Amino acid sequence: MAKTIGTVISNLDGPSTFRFDFVIKEDSGGIPAHKGQFIQVKTEEGLLIGRVDEIMKTNRYFMQAESVREFEKTGSPLNEMFPVDRWEYLVAKITPLGIYDSGLLKRVTYPPSPGVQVEEIDKKILTEFLGLDSNGLNIGKISFHDLDVKINLTKMFQKHLAILAMSGAGKSYLTSVMFEELLDRMDDLGKPSVIVIDPHGEYTGFAKDPEYGSKTKVYGKDDICIGISNLSPYQIMEFLPGMSPAQRRELTTIIQGMVKKKKPYTFKDLITEIEVSSTKRVIKDTMISWLMHLENSKLFKNSTKPDIKDLAKPGQLSIMDISDIVSQRDKQMLVTFFARKLFWMRTIGKIPPFILVVEEAHQFCPEGVRKEGALSRSIIETIAREGRKFHASLVLISQRPIQLSTTALSQCNTHIIMRVTNPYDLDHIGKSSEGVTNDVLKMIPGLRIGEALIVGEAVNYPLLIKVRGRKSKKSDKGINFEDALLNYNKSFKKKDEDMEAFM
Structure with a gap:
């Protein structure tokens, strides 16, 4: 049986289908509710599942600022004059998320009644409600529920x-x-x-x-590395988005001609073909400049x-x-x-x-x-x-x-x-x-x-x-700053020792 942690209350804001509050039940064994925790409430539609969005602590003796100030002027704290502890209580603000009914999830279309008990949510119900999978990837836990995510x-x-x-x-x-x-x-x-x-x-x-x-x-x-011969004209031009339509057209024609020879080629071979082509000089120079830029990157080889x-x-x-x-x-x-x-x-x-x-x-x-x-x-x-x-x-x-x-x-x-x-x-x-x-x-x-x-x-x-x-195991490149300093000092010291041994 689910543990009761509070009771739904009525106020100016609800209960409604968008929000409701409950007064938290006193629990000598610890804090019964936390911000971010999931709860369940029985309603006419089924089991309403909600999330605690905020918790407020209130006390009727401290609600009027002018009264507190006047009493404090007497030199005696309010807790010595009145039973203030008896009137301190916690109110949790809930956002309804949905209705769980016989394994089905539905929207909330009817609010809970004031006076209804608020309960800790059942782990099995929470698992199904959130859509978790017993065969899924376990990346952590849900806070306050000790439930694997x-x-x-x-x-x-x-x-x-x-x-x-x-x-x-x-x-x-x-x-x-x-x-x-x-x-x-x-x-x-x-x-x-x-x-x-x-x-x-x-x-x-x-x-x-x-x-x-x-x-x-x-x-x-x-x-x-990237194999040059495996690149289509489109792929080469994807690396050179600044090429004009005329340059693209000429480069495509030259590459297609080299592909027909069915021999591996390099950027140098491609540049040579451009040099001997009938392409206009201004277009040649620009294309050669682009290709030399790619060749200088050292990313391109004969095979991928x-x-x-x-x-x-x-x-x-x-x-x-x-x-x-x-x-x-x-x-x-x-x-x-x-x-x-x-x-x-x-x-x-x-x-x-x-x-x-x-x-x-x-x-x-x-x-x-x-x-x-x-x-x-x-x-x-x-x-x-x-x-x-x-x-x-x-x-x-x-x-x-x-x-x-x-x-x-x-x-x-x-x-x-x-x-x-x-x-x-x-x-x-x-x-x-x-x-x-x-x-x-x-x-x-x-x-x-x-x-x-x-x-x-x-x-x-x-x-x-x-x-x-x-x-x-963590990567050595992911260590913290202090460990990096220590590692460097150790390697530097070892080099000095090796040098002394060699001398």
Whole structure:
């Protein structure tokens, strides 16, 4: 039998279908209700499920400021003159979320009656009400309920996911927990391929972890390149958005001619063909300049590495560590090529369903930036719009939501929001995240490290959780400032000792 924690009261604001209050029952064993807690109330429609949005403490002896002031002037506190403790009580303000009736969820269309008992919610009912899944990804616990948050895989990823938080709020930690759950998933439940664009090398620790190392592949700067001969004219021109229509037409003709020879070619070969062509000199010079710029990037070789089929394997975490690549343009070209290749091969069924995770997504899919500075935006927006049809899922992680493409962000039907304090980012989240009410939005700046709000497709109602502890090894690049200093001192000291031994 559910524990009673209070009684619905009547006041000027309700009870109504939008809000009602209850007086909290005294409990010598502890605090019976908390802000953010879920409750249940029996009504004519069924079991009403609500959330505690605020708790107020009141006392009739202290309601009139002038009376308190006059009594305090006598030199004796009110609690010595009157039984004030007997008149102190707590009132909880509730937002009704829905009606649970025989396993079905319905809207609230009739308010609870004053005097009805408010109860602690049954865990099984809460699980079904929120849409959690016993076979889902366990990313944390619901505060005050000791209930594992197990999110259904399809509901979380099929219509894409955005993880939004300021720097240091725990985005990478949460993402690592999510990777653990995906790698630990039972074979008979199905394992997706997970590909990570990692600009800072934050997830490379998975490769050194005894539990997850065999399921992880890390591709560093020297392991990633684009095969020139495999590039279509369109793909080359995607790297050079500033080309004029005339330049595009001439370059397409020359590349098609080289493809017919069925021999691998380099940018130098392509430049030579342009030189001997009948193209106007001014067009030649511009095209050669563009191609030399690409060649100087050192991203292009005779063949593509890694192979897309090696990159996208069921149950494998593939980390593209591009932290050693300095140029943002070069990073965007790599993301453009591999994201487009992954999506195309998924549309024709050559690779398994995959989850593409883009860290610092605002750098690869920025809002309000010209094409020259946003080479990878087009393909990321394409996957965001069309990926769900082909089970090509996208996870966008960003600390600056306002700088992230609105098109891409609006297609992410689930948002996991951690602490954000920037008012512009908060306003952007409020406008782009379904299910984020003003009450929920006010909670975001006050979230502690490791706390997160889940809203959207993955859960039936906005849910505040505490992210569980991670099991995997952290990357050396993700250590704190003090540890980095100690590591440097140790390595410097070792070099001095080695030098003395050599001398």
